Amino acid sequence: MKTIALAAVMVAAGLGWSAAQDRGLENPRSTTFHTSMKDKKVVFVPLSMGFDLTEGWAAQMRKQADRLGYKFEIRDPAWSTDAGTKAIQSLITEKPDLMVIHNPDIQSYARLLKQAQAAGIKIVQINLESNTTTDSYVGADWTEIGQKAAEAIVDKCDKGKGVSTKIAIDTGVPTAASDVFQLDGIYKVLSQHPDIQVVSQQATEYNPEKARSIMATVLQQHPDLCGGIGIWDNQDTGTASAIKEAGKSDQVFLVTSGGGNQVGCDNVTKGLFNLYISYNVPLQGDLLNQEIARLLMSDSPAGETKTMYFNPLTLITKANVNQRNCWTLDELK
Amino acid sequence: MSVASSDQPNPSKTGFVRGIIATQEGIVFTLAVIAFVLFSVLLPGFLSAGNLLVLVRSVSILGILALGMALVVIARGIDVSMIAIMVVSVSWAFVITAAGYPFVLALLIGAGFAILSGVIIGALIAFGDVPPIFATLAAGSVIYGTGRTFFFALEMQNVPVNTDWFALIGQGNVLGIPVTVIAFLLLCALFQFILSRTRFGWMIYAMGDNPNAARTTGVPMRPMIVAQYAISAFIAFVAGLILASSANAINARLFNSTMIYDILLVVVLGGIGLNGGHGSIRNVILGTVFVGILLNGMTIMNIDYTIQNLVKGVVLLLAIVADSIVNPRDEQTSQAGDL
Numbered sequence: 001m002k003t004i005a006l007a008a009v010m011v012a013a014g015l016g017w018s019a020a021q022d023r024g025l026e027n028p029r030s031t032t033f034h035t036s037m038k039d040k041k042v043v044f045v046p047l048s049m050g051f052d053l054t055e056g057w058a059a060q061m062r063k064q065a066d067r068l069g070y071k072f073e074i075r076d077p078a079w080s081t082d083a084g085t086k087a088i089q090s091l092i093t094e095k096p097d098l099m100v101i102h103n104p105d106i107q108s109y110a111r112l113l114k115q116a117q118a119a120g121i122k123i124v125q126i127n128l129e130s131n132t133t134t135d136s137y138v139g140a141d142w143t144e145i146g147q148k149a150a151e152a153i154v155d156k157c158d159k160g161k162g163v164s165t166k167i168a169i170d171t172g173v174p175t176a177a178s179d180v181f182q183l184d185g186i187y188k189v190l191s192q193h194p195d196i197q198v199v200s201q202q203a204t205e206y207n208p209e210k211a212r213s214i215m216a217t218v219l220q221q222h223p224d225l226c227g228g229i230g231i232w233d234n235q236d237t238g239t240a241s242a243i244k245e246a247g248k249s250d251q252v253f254l255v256t257s258g259g260g261n262q263v264g265c266d267n268v269t270k271g272l273f274n275l276y277i278s279y280n281v282p283l284q285g286d287l288l289n290q291e292i293a294r295l296l297m298s299d300s301p302a303g304e305t306k307t308m309y310f311n312p313l314t315l316i317t318k319a320n321v322n323q324r325n326c327w328t329l330d331e332l333k
Numbered sequence: 334m335s336v337a338s339s340d341q342p343n344p345s346k347t348g349f350v351r352g353i354i355a356t357q358e359g360i361v362f363t364l365a366v367i368a369f370v371l372f373s374v375l376l377p378g379f380l381s382a383g384n385l386l387v388l389v390r391s392v393s394i395l396g397i398l399a400l401g402m403a404l405v406v407i408a409r410g411i412d413v414s415m416i417a418i419m420v421v422s423v424s425w426a427f428v429i430t431a432a433g434y435p436f437v438l439a440l441l442i443g444a445g446f447a448i449l450s451g452v453i454i455g456a457l458i459a460f461g462d463v464p465p466i467f468a469t470l471a472a473g474s475v476i477y478g479t480g481r482t483f484f485f486a487l488e489m490q491n492v493p494v495n496t497d498w499f500a501l502i503g504q505g506n507v508l509g510i511p512v513t514v515i516a517f518l519l520l521c522a523l524f525q526f527i528l529s530r531t532r533f534g535w536m537i538y539a540m541g542d543n544p545n546a547a548r549t550t551g552v553p554m555r556p557m558i559v560a561q562y563a564i565s566a567f568i569a570f571v572a573g574l575i576l577a578s579s580a581n582a583i584n585a586r587l588f589n590s591t592m593i594y595d596i597l598l599v600v601v602l603g604g605i606g607l608n609g610g611h612g613s614i615r616n617v618i619l620g621t622v623f624v625g626i627l628l629n630g631m632t633i634m635n636i637d638y639t640i641q642n643l644v645k646g647v648v649l650l651l652a653i654v655a656d657s658i659v660n661p662r663d664e665q666t667s668q669a670g671d672l
Binding site: 201329 | 378381383384387388390391394481486487488489491494504576579580581582584585586587589590628629632633635637638639
């Protein structure tokens with residue numbers, strides 16, 4: 001009898017247990033995850049809104065903020081380093097929980113970022129580094145981009161490979177992290193290949209028309225130019241159109257880099273860019289969101305641990321231009 | 334006459350030399366010739382026909398914008414809103430096309446927007462008595478802000494697809510001469526005709542020379558001012574189309590660049606005084622060509638960006654200093670005002 005009763009109890013308990021399992025198990029970590037970030041505040045200080053990279057990151061950051069219930073704001077300095085400095089200064093007194101900073105150059109915000117961390121604000125730098133390391137950096141390794149670009153050029157233009165060994169480099173603004181680190185990467189590779197001659201190295205201020213007129217002049221001087229490295233796809237539409245206009249699309253191998261926007265990809269399809277090194281804005285946005293969530297949940301004070309992650313690069317050529325590699329802003333929103 | 338010539342040996346020659354160095358135009362012309370000769374000797378390939386075409390071509394958009402600016406400056410105004418009007422009207426036209434409307438209709442809307450902006454700015458100056466520098470400075474920010482807020486989210490707008498004819502404006506050639514250069518020359522001829530052969534042109538000089546006298550002699554000042562800003566706005570739109578066509582895209586970020594100062598550099602360097610009333614299209618061409626020679630030469634020499642800006646600045650300073658030495662400021666200029 002006892003045995004029967006015991007068996008019945010066990011069955012009942014078993015049923016109860018399985019019934020509980022049918023309705024799932026509460027994950028205490030899920031609740032914590034979704035509530036721990038409520039009422040926190042994240043502020044993004046970009047170089048400027050209104051271009052593919054910043055709009056793309058902002059769209060993704062806004063989506064995560066909506067999902068996890070924290071506040072997200074943008075202070076747009078509209079390309080003015082001065083306005084950016086003022087924005088960060090006033091944020092230091094406002095004390096948001098975290099700032100996402102897009103540095104105009106390696107020096108301008110360096111001291112302010114230290115001050116902000118000392119004031120207890122966590123900082124993630126996105127895609128353009130400053131001299132100060134902060135809680136986190138997410139973005140491209142510009143040295144790696146430079147190396148990849150130079151390797152591609154060497155592959156096409158080293159001695160005996162192309163029409164000549166002459167190449168041209170179009171930079172953007174000489175003090176930006178993208179310029180200084182990328183040039184270092186380029187020259188690290190070129191120093192191994194002494195036959196390659198850099199016949200022109202000019203700054204375009206990211207202006208496609210200026211890039212066009214520089215490349216037109218260079219092609220007049222060096223009709224046997226073999227390759228070109230441009231620092232940003234938005235400016236290099238101009239470089240590419242000068243090459244096309246001179247009828248040298250088959251001769252001059254043009255490498256550029258950018259965020260992988262569909263517009264840049266279209267230029268690969270059209271044959272204007274031969275190699276497009278993409279730092280993949282949607283991927284960067286995901287990594288950025290992950291870092292924001294991690295830092296908002298962490299109890300450790302600002303600046304205590306410093307991490308960084310250089311995201312992988314996608315090398316886009318005519319052979320692999322596809323939906324997975326290229327994005328439009330509407331898709332991210 | 335023969336007696337006079339014997340008293341002054343070779344007067345025509347000294348007169349010519351003095352004429353050259355007595356004006357800013359002459360000084361800049363001399364500098365341009367010196368730079369041209371030096372580059373031709375020192376830089377292999379500078380003198381080639383191909384390079385000279387590239388040289389003119391690379392500055393012809395600047396030259397076209399300078400034509401609009403020159404017209405306004407001769408009438409004693411200034412238009413620093415040109416870049417804002419240029420980037421917003423053209424970007425908007427591209428956005429409208431991307432939304433599915435016919436390209437030509439979109440271009441007409443862009444042109445309409447540019448002209449309307451010019452008319453409003455002109456009205457502010459003519460009827461509101463706002464000084465031109467402040468009216469256009471503020472209007473430039475308003476126009477750019479309006480564009481960025483309501484017309485387009487992205488600064489960079491590519492030329493719409495399937496508009497191959499449009500590429501011809503900026504990339505085509507007629508008998509080996511780029512269409513951009515031809516457009517610049519045609520517009521120069523048109524502006525020269527307007528300024529020197531039409532009543533409108535004469536009134537512009539009259540307004541710039543002495544606004545009060547022009548008003549009392551019956552020049553319709555207000556409609557004239559509105560017309561000038563409408564013309565410079567339309568020229569900005571045309572230059573924007575050529576720029577977009579040649580680079581395959583337009584970047585609204587140009588609003589934040591030094592381009593408006595480059596336009597003023599061309600106008601002032603060429604010899605059109607900011608106090609109005611004098612100067613001609615010849616000055617614009619001279620200024621454009623000189624800036625072109627400098628930029629082209631420095632690009633060939635692979636001179637660093639910072640040093641290029643330094644050279645541009647030093648040349649402008651030299652031209653202004655030389656001008657003040659040979660043309661000291663007098664009572665008339667101090668009364669008329671000098672920017």
